[in-house]
Amino acid sequence: MAVNLQAVHDEMIQVAYEAGRMMLAANPADIDKGTKLNSVDIVTETDQAVEKMVSERLSAAFPDIAFMGEETYKPGMRVGPEPTFVVDPIDGTTNFVHSFPSACISLGLAIDRSPAVGVIYNPWQDLLFTAIKGQGAYMTRVKGTTPQKLPLARTPRPLQGLDTALVAIEWGSGRDGVNYQIKTDVFKKLAATKETGGAMVHSLRSLGSAALNLASVAAGQLDMYWEGGCWAWDVCAGWCILAEAGGIMVSGNPGNWEPALEERVYLAVRGAPSGQKEIVDEFWKVIGD
Ligand code: IPD
Secondary structure, eight states: OOOOHHHHHHHHHHHHHHHHHHHHHSOGGGOOOEESSSTTSEEOHHHHHHHHHHHHHHHHHOTTSEEEEGGGOOTTOOOOSSOEEEEEEEETHHHHHHTOSOOEEEEEEEETTEEEEEEEEETTTTEEEEEETTSOEEEESSTTSOOEESSOSSSOOOOOOGGGOEEEEOOOSOOSHHHHHHHHHHHHHHHSOGGGTOOOOSEEEOOSOHHHHHHHHHHTSSSEEEEEEEOHHHHHHHHHHHHHTTOEEEESSTTOOSOOSSOEEEEEEOOOSSOHHHHHHHHHHHHOO
């Protein structure tokens, strides 16, 4: 089935702006919170209402494209080879609930399990990231202004090693036993001095949204992003934008690149004229496999 990627991209942008209006109109004091896997895996009525609007609009415009959304996901569902929308209605729900202005809608299209279109919109900052496979990635700071090509730096800087890197990490909602242990170990090793076997990165950041972390790596504002525990809807759109900006996504399971629905480790590295492979090798060496 041939998909008109430009038409999908254009419709996704309109849908993202509508979702942004819904998020801004929601009063955090009225948000009816619920939880999913545990007490920090939060869902709100707005997540559900946005996903309903998105699925209705995308399905009406593109009835032949399958739909996978975070709020309607059921265990066992998979992103197959057929064209599939992969959607997180609010990525950064915890920020949304706390009125911390770092949350977005993340709209991806996967074809053959590979991200082909990505649209991410943070309405609090009126910040839009977009990409179509093979056509580059863009950021629009304020609606109606000229999009800027990503990465933002006119001459992308080489990556010079972990000890000069600004690295995004996230706690996510998996905090039990082995999850907690792996995350704390990685964070400690990244921050620790080289004398103690660490990387001594410039610093660590958490935007509280996987999609916005990926978009910031694509923009070249962050050098890397590591998270153990992402789902397809967290990364599909950002992956497309990252790749189109010259960045790379390295899975913790090397060789398996599909945006599968199982939770897994992701490591994203920004576009650079040199140093990508070296910094990935250094990363695995420091944190251990
Ligand atoms: C979460 C956010 C968070 C990340 C989690 C995601 P949600 O998505 O992106 O930053 O650490 O892994 O699941 O629940 O806000 O849609």
